[in-house]
Every structure is written in C-alpha cells, then in structure tokens.
Amino acid sequence: MTTPPTGTAALIVNHAGQYLLHLRDDRPIAEPFTFAFLGGAPEDGESLQEAIVRELKEEAGLSIEDLRPFTVVDSPARRIQVFLGHWDGDAAALPLTEGVLLRWFDHAKLPDLRLAHGTREAIELHRARTVDVTSAGTTTAQQQPRRVTSRPRANRPPVPHAAVGVGIVVHRDGRVLLGRHRRGTHELPGGSVEPGESLPRTAVRELAEETGLTAREADVRLEGVLLDSVADVLRLTVVAVVTAWAGDACDQPGEPVGDWRWWPLDALPDGLFVPSAQCLTLWRPHLQVDHPPAHRYRLRQP
Known part of the structure; x- marks a missing residue:
C-alpha cells in the first residue's frame, strides 16, 4: 500500500x-x-x-x-x-x-x-x-537569456555587529505621539526589525504592540534612514511615518513604554531618546532638537 x-x-x-x-x-x-x-x-x-x-x-x-x-x-x-x-x-x-x-x-x-x-x-x-x-x-x-545566480558565501550567518530598527512618527494637528520609557526617556513608538519582516510590517507590528493603534502597511511611508553607532555596534534606524490608523493610544501590558501623549511640535519634552530625536529632525528639519550626529539619508517617494 x-x-x-x-x-x-x-x-x-x-x-x-x-x-x-x-x-x-x-x-x-x-x-x-x-x-x-x-x-x-x-x-x-x-x-x-x-x-x-x-x-x-x-x-x-x-x-x-x-x-x-x-x-x-x-x-x-x-x-x-x-x-x-x-x-x-x-x-x-x-x-x-x-x-x-x-x-x-x-x-x-x-x-x-x-x-x-x-x-x-x-x-x-x-x-x-x-x-x-x-x-x-x-x-x-x-x-531565454541566462540569468546570473547568487549564493551565500558560507553556511553560517555573518557575525552580528549591527542593530536595525524603525522609529514610527504618528502625528495629527501639529502634534506627535510620544511615550515615556520606564527609564525616563520620551520616545516615538518603534523597535527592532524581526527576521523576514519588511520595514512597513515592522512599523505596523510595533505600533500595535506598544500603543494599541492599528494601521495598514499601505499607510506606512518610509521617510529616511539614519546611521550611527553605539560603542562597537552600528545602529541603523528607519524613519516610518504612519499616515492613517485606528484606535486610541494607550499603555499595553508588558511594554516598557507607556503614558502615550500627543505633544505639540513646538513644545516637545526634554529627555528624548536619541534615535527618536534623530527621527524627528529627519522628518521635520526645522525642529529645535539637540542630539548626537548621524548619517542621514532621505528616501525618495514614488
């Protein structure tokens, strides 16, 4: 059989x-x-x-x-x-x-x-x-024309030396959404890109996990890329602007960032988390926000 x-x-x-x-x-x-x-x-x-x-x-x-x-x-x-x-x-x-x-x-x-x-x-x-x-x-x-192939150099992944994350800008009526980390910094929603995720998917997932807001990947606009380093670790942060969402931002169980508020762009709080500060000034260069320098690359939108 x-x-x-x-x-x-x-x-x-x-x-x-x-x-x-x-x-x-x-x-x-x-x-x-x-x-x-x-x-x-x-x-x-x-x-x-x-x-x-x-x-x-x-x-x-x-x-x-x-x-x-x-x-x-x-x-x-x-x-x-x-x-x-x-x-x-x-x-x-x-x-x-x-x-x-x-x-x-x-x-x-x-x-x-x-x-x-x-x-x-x-x-x-x-x-x-x-x-x-x-x-x-x-x-x-x-x-058919021959296509060139590619392959990994070895059967092992590269040695980790970089952190890749997304900083999410959600704004309305001249205000931007910021939360407060349990260590005291004020920050945008955001987090690390998980293996296999697209950048818009990361933004949608992190936004929901941290704030409870829901959005579609189609409503995520990638604004630019920031590159700096902390000690010997390269840090690459992608600025993602969410243009439409549903729900009200509120504290989520188990998340280290909460107390979500809409802050006026001309009255932002002191003590911004460095990547969040960098994201904000890439998004709105006129903002009077101090932060360590980073290489900045604005992305052209189709």
Missing part, C-alpha cells in the same frame, strides 16, 4: 520557464541550507490543498490562483505532495518570513545549487511534460 503524502510543496514557474526556489536557513528543519520549494506540513484538520495555500501566504505573502496537485516526491522526513502553479512577479520583493532568500532560477543553473530531496525530481518531471520543442530542435527554455 502506498504511503499517502503528509507534507506539501509548491513548484512555481514563471513565463520564462524559471523556477521559484527558497534557500532554507539552519533553524531546526530538514536539510538546512538547501534550495527547495516553499511549503510545509498541514495543521490539524487541514487538507493538503489548504495547507499549501496557507504556507505560501505565511512564508512569502503569495497567493497562486491556479495551484493544483502535480506529483508526489519523497524526502528524508516524509512524502510530499507537490503542487504546480504559475506566477510572474519579483521574488526579491516578497515578504519572506522563513529562510535566507527567495529567487527565480533557470533550469540550467540547477546543477550549481544544493537542492533538497525531491526538488530536482519534480522540476525534471515538469520540464519533460511542458518544454516546447521548436522546429529548429531547440527549446523555449533554452532560448
């Missing part, structure tokens, strides 16, 4: 005949630092189809309309149902939440990659079924 599959994966191909592959990280996972399809195991009560739709959304924000069962492959951990789908988009722009990177690869580049079990088997089956042979004896895939 054939063992039914208990895992899912998505073979996603674009109009150029390229395949979307995901480089796994070294967290507890089968075959770390290999290139594989997006996918995962079903949750309780989920069908395989429901599981792959959820996994694509969670891992990369993807929604594939024509996703359908394609083949079954074996991995060291389980049998995997591979689904086939088509998508033409910028893989580098997807909000990857797991792994190292997500890229399109030509079939000709696969021998250069360390692939997870079953990945090559599924791709070769797809090629055999769909590659169009022309009258000249060449294939559609062979006629």
Whole structure:
C-alpha cells in the first residue's frame, strides 16, 4: 500500500520557464541550507490543498490562483505532495518570513545549487511534460537569456555587529505621539526589525504592540534612514511615518513604554531618546532638537 503524502510543496514557474526556489536557513528543519520549494506540513484538520495555500501566504505573502496537485516526491522526513502553479512577479520583493532568500532560477543553473530531496525530481518531471520543442530542435527554455545566480558565501550567518530598527512618527494637528520609557526617556513608538519582516510590517507590528493603534502597511511611508553607532555596534534606524490608523493610544501590558501623549511640535519634552530625536529632525528639519550626529539619508517617494 502506498504511503499517502503528509507534507506539501509548491513548484512555481514563471513565463520564462524559471523556477521559484527558497534557500532554507539552519533553524531546526530538514536539510538546512538547501534550495527547495516553499511549503510545509498541514495543521490539524487541514487538507493538503489548504495547507499549501496557507504556507505560501505565511512564508512569502503569495497567493497562486491556479495551484493544483502535480506529483508526489519523497524526502528524508516524509512524502510530499507537490503542487504546480504559475506566477510572474519579483521574488526579491516578497515578504519572506522563513529562510535566507527567495529567487527565480533557470533550469540550467540547477546543477550549481544544493537542492533538497525531491526538488530536482519534480522540476525534471515538469520540464519533460511542458518544454516546447521548436522546429529548429531547440527549446523555449533554452532560448531565454541566462540569468546570473547568487549564493551565500558560507553556511553560517555573518557575525552580528549591527542593530536595525524603525522609529514610527504618528502625528495629527501639529502634534506627535510620544511615550515615556520606564527609564525616563520620551520616545516615538518603534523597535527592532524581526527576521523576514519588511520595514512597513515592522512599523505596523510595533505600533500595535506598544500603543494599541492599528494601521495598514499601505499607510506606512518610509521617510529616511539614519546611521550611527553605539560603542562597537552600528545602529541603523528607519524613519516610518504612519499616515492613517485606528484606535486610541494607550499603555499595553508588558511594554516598557507607556503614558502615550500627543505633544505639540513646538513644545516637545526634554529627555528624548536619541534615535527618536534623530527621527524627528529627519522628518521635520526645522525642529529645535539637540542630539548626537548621524548619517542621514532621505528616501525618495514614488
């Protein structure tokens, strides 16, 4: 009796005949630092189809309309149902939440990659079924321009030496939202970027966690970047302006910053947290706020 599959994966191909592959990280996972399809195991009560739709959304924000069962492959951990789908988009722009990177690869580049079990088997089956042979004896895939690949230098992450965070400006009627940290500084909402997050997603998450205000990523405008250092640690702070939100700012359980108030821009409190002060003067250069210098880079908005 054939063992039914208990895992899912998505073979996603674009109009150029390229395949979307995901480089796994070294967290507890089968075959770390290999290139594989997006996918995962079903949750309780989920069908395989429901599981792959959820996994694509969670891992990369993807929604594939024509996703359908394609083949079954074996991995060291389980049998995997591979689904086939088509998508033409910028893989580098997807909000990857797991792994190292997500890229399109030509079939000709696969021998250069360390692939997870079953990945090559599924791709070769797809090629055999769909590659169009022309009258000249060449294939559609062979006629596509070669794409240059990239890969990590080593199987270990770089040595940490930088902190990346977001300072969030929420303002209305000439006032800006500031809270008071338990150590006494006045600060904007904000915090560290978590692995796999986009900057707008970080801003939305931190705003909700610290103040209870809810916003959409589409309502976050990235204003600029600040670069300075504390001791030997580089600090990169992105200024994010939230243009629309819902709710009232209030103290949140377990958060070190509270007592949220709307402060007039011409009467800001003393004792601003340094990154918050830097964010405010990048956003509004006329503000009379003193702070240590930082390299400042304003971002052009589309």
